[in-house]
Each structure stands twice: as C-alpha cells, then as structure tokens.
Amino acid sequence: MSQRIYRLQVTKDQLGFAAAHFITMRGKCERLHGHNYRVTVEVEGFLGEDKYVVDFGVLKKHATEIARTLDHRVLLAAENAKIAYSQDEQHITVCYEEKYYVFPLAEVILLPIENTTAELLASYFCAELSERLHHDGVNTLKMVGVWVSEGPGQQAFANIEWPQA
Template sequence: MSQRIYRLQVTKDQLGFAAAHFITMRGKCERLHGHNYRVTVEVEGFLCEDQYVVDFGVLKKHAAEIARTLDHRVLLAAENPKIEYSQNEQHLTVRYEDKYYVFPIAEVIMLPIQNTTAELLATYFCAELCERLRQDGVDTLKMVGVWVSEGPGQQAFASREWVQS
C-alpha cells in the first residue's frame, strides 16, 4: 500500500522582500532596477506520527528569515562570468564591459547563482530553505518548492526533491 502524499503552501506578507538587481542577457546588461518580490513556499511530504507534514510555524520562520537576508539589498550574481567584482574595505565595484556600479558592501548580497533572474532566485531560496529545514530535523518531506514573483502575473518556480540524509 502506498503512502498518501500531502502538499502544503505558505504565502504570507513577511515572505516578501524589496531588492534591486540587474541581469545580463543576450549580450547586454539591463538597467539596475528593483522589485517588490513575493515568495510562496510549497512542500510535499508524508504525515509524521503527529499527523502533519511539517509545522507551518517552522516553515514560515525559515522562509521569513531567508527573505529578510535579501530585503533592501542589491542582489548580485557571484557566479556570472560576464561580471567582474572588486572591493575595498567599504565598497564593492561591479563591472560589466564599460558599465560599472559602486555599492556600499553592507547594501549588497552576493548570491551563489549565475544571474539574478526570478528562476535562479527561486532556486537559491529553495536550496537555503532545504538546508534550514534539514538542520531543524525535518524528515517527512518529498519535495520543497519556491515561487518567486517579481510582480503580479510574473513569477518563477523552482523545486528540489528532498533527499533523506
């Protein structure tokens, strides 16, 4: 007999973040701009002995913590081969061909992704959420997924199969 699989979804105000970014695409670099991002988290899994998949409070806590790390920051793709980075004690210089920006280090976050697209922001958020849930001892999941919306009607989804440790 197979186990029943359940899906949970969390969308809350505290799962949003406002951030600036730019992406490189088709041989050019778009202008620096911002979004009021919204995040929706989905998990699939099996009931634990207490008859729930994962505590909603735990899921919301970790997702909100990740969103706070991105809030009011300039999101930069650390693994983008087209962008050069250099820094001194207080500033980070970002260069794409003849275009460059200088930001206070405290106002940027370097993400381990190749571009700050909604797809890769969802991938990053999903990986971070999986790691935090795993550290919290969650072991009932089958899949973790994250929607990142840049605005109404414009969102990307990334998911990760849960691998038992």
C-alpha cells in the same frame, strides 16, 4: 499500499522582499532596477507521527529569515562570468563591459548564482530553505519548492526533490 502525499503552501506578507538587481542576457546588461518580490513556499511530504508534514510555523520562520537577508539589498550574481567584482573595506565595484557601479558593502548581497533572474532567485531560496529544514531534522518531506514573483502575473518556480527518509 502507497502512502498519501500532502502538499502545504505558505504565502504571507513577511515573505516578500524589496531588492534591486540587473541581469545579463543576450550579450547585454539590463539597467539596475528593483522589484517588490513575493515568495510562496510549497512542500510535499508524508504525515509524521504527530500527523502533520511540517509545522507551518517552522516554514514561516525559515522563509521569513531568508527573505529578510535579501530585503532592501542590491542582489548580485557572484557566479556570473560576465561580471567582474572588486572590493575594499566599505565598497564593492561591479563591472560589466563599459558599465560599472559602486555600492556600499552593507547594501549588497552576493548570491551563489549565475544571474539574478526570478528562476535562479527561486532556486537559491529553495536551496536555503531545504538546508534549514534538513538541519532542523525534518524528515517527512518529498519536495521543497519556492515561487518567486517579480510582480503580478510573472513568477518562477524551483524545487528540490528529497529522497525518502
């Protein structure tokens, strides 16, 4: 007999973040601009002994903490080979061909991704959430997924499949 799989979804006001970014694509660099991002978290899994997959409060707590680290920041792709970075004690300089920006370090977050697209932001958020849930000992999950919306009608989804515990 197969076990029933359940899907949970969390989307709350505190799961949003406002951030500036630019992406490199097709040999060009977009202008620096911002979004009011919205995040939706989905998990799939099996009921545990306590008859739920994972506590909604745990999902909200971790997702909110991750969103706060991105809120009111300039998002930079640390693994983008087309962008050069240098920094001193207080500033980071970002160069793409003839374009360059200087930002206060406290207002920037260097993400371990190749570009700050919605797809890769969803992937980053998903990996961070998965790591936190794993650290908490959550062992009922089959999948962790994250939607990142840049605005109404445009969003990207990334997920991580978990092996059965």
